[in-house]
Amino acid sequence: xxDFGSTVLCCTPSYALYLADAIKDSGLPRxxxxxxxxxxxxxxxxxxxxxxxxxxxxxxKGKGEIIFEQALLILSTMEGKMFL
Numbered sequence: 001x002x003d004f005g006s007t008v009l010c011c012t013p014s015y016a017l018y019l020a021d022a023i024k025d026s027g028l029p030r031x032x033x034x035x036x037x038x039x040x041x042x043x044x045x046x047x048x049x050x051x052x053x054x055x056x057x058x059x060x061k062g063k064g065e066i067i068f069e070q071a072l073l074i075l076s077t078m079e080g081k082m083f084l
Contacts (some may be wrong), residue, residue, distance in 0.1 A: 001035065002028055008037045013045035013053060020056035035059050 001009070001019075009016060016038060023030060038059045053059070 002026075002033055005034045007034050008039070009035055009057070009059070010039040012043045013040045013049050014043060016040055016053050016057065017049065020053065024056070030056075030058055033058070 001023075009019070011019070023033065035057055036059060038053060038057065040053070
């Protein structure tokens, strides 16, 4: 994510927290990561998890659940591409 300048992360909430810990352990400053958007789903998550993801990854949490297919549609239209 650091080397490629990723701005979007799509995964389960628990994997997002795992990645946040890996970023911290890497020694690279979080501010060097360009993440802006997170699309998380496929497992239940609590408001505490949402807050922790927002804090650790520095991205704004969404206001609701999103399923993977919705995430692909949203992201594909942002880039002018369609993945179905």
